[in-house]
Amino acid sequence: MRKEECYELGYVSKTHALDGEIAVILDVDYPEDYIDLESVFIEMKGDLVPYFVETSFFNNDKFILKLEDIDTVEDAAKLKSKILFLPLSVLPKLENDQFYFHEVIGYSVTDDAYGELGDVSDVYKPSSQAIMTLYHQGKEVMIPMTEEIIQTVNHEEKKMQVKLPEGLIELYLES
Template sequence: MTKEDCYLVGKLTKTHGLKGEMAIWLDVDYPEEYEDLESILVEMKGELIPYFVEEIQIRANKSIIKFEDIDTIEAAQKLINCDLYLPNDNLEELDDDQFYYHEIIGFSIVDETQGKLGTITAVYTAEAQDLIAMNYQNKEVLIPVSDEIVKTIDREKKELYTDLPAGLIEVYLDEDGTPDDADEEE
């Protein structure tokens, strides 16, 4: 199984105790949905290695995971900072106008007013506001994720349709319409 067939669930952050337990950071909307996890893929040196979950405790501030056959702090230390993945077919089917953040990386942004703008490079999640990062004229432009701005998606065309607020793109450009950092390149 390749990373393209999977989605990022989280990361092993540090050891917990002396018997192979590890703290896990879950980068998901509803961590409690992972309480019955039986196995997970751990990325090590670019490869996805399956591990069976012996026990998982989902907590608000720090979740703890214990894998089968990882019984010492030394064995657990080798997995620290490794990313965790699950196969895409574990994800629920979404409505046509919904999407998972990981699936839109590489999609084009097409605005109702301005047309095709740029390519999505990342999605940043924060408590206050999630943001879609778009490469526009070699400059990162951040687009707030809201129903008023992000309208629909076309998976076949790999396009995300938006209605950007007036002036949003211009905030990232100089007065002459070039990216803010264009002067530095000369």
């Protein structure tokens, strides 16, 4: 499986118990959708390695996985900070204007006041607020991905209509 065919599910934060369980911080909107995982991919030295899931459960706000062939706390410790991936094909289907970040890369972005701004070149989620980047008049522009800013998303035409806060574009064009 290639990384381009997958999405990040989360990362291993620490070991859990003594039998090789790992605590995973999920980077998804609906963690409960992932309770019945059969397998995951873990990035090891640049490659995605498949692991079968023996058990999974929630312990308070942590998602706990027991992976096949990871049977000791020492085995589990080797996975600390590793990123878990799942194939794009298992993403739950979304409705209407909802989208996954990877889906809108390449979409054309148009603003009510400024007209066509450019195509989404990347999406970052450095904290709780996701940000899309695009190039407008040769300058990189970062746009917060909020419900107030994103007005509509047309998946068929690969277009996104936004309403930017006053002065946002000028901040980037002046520098």
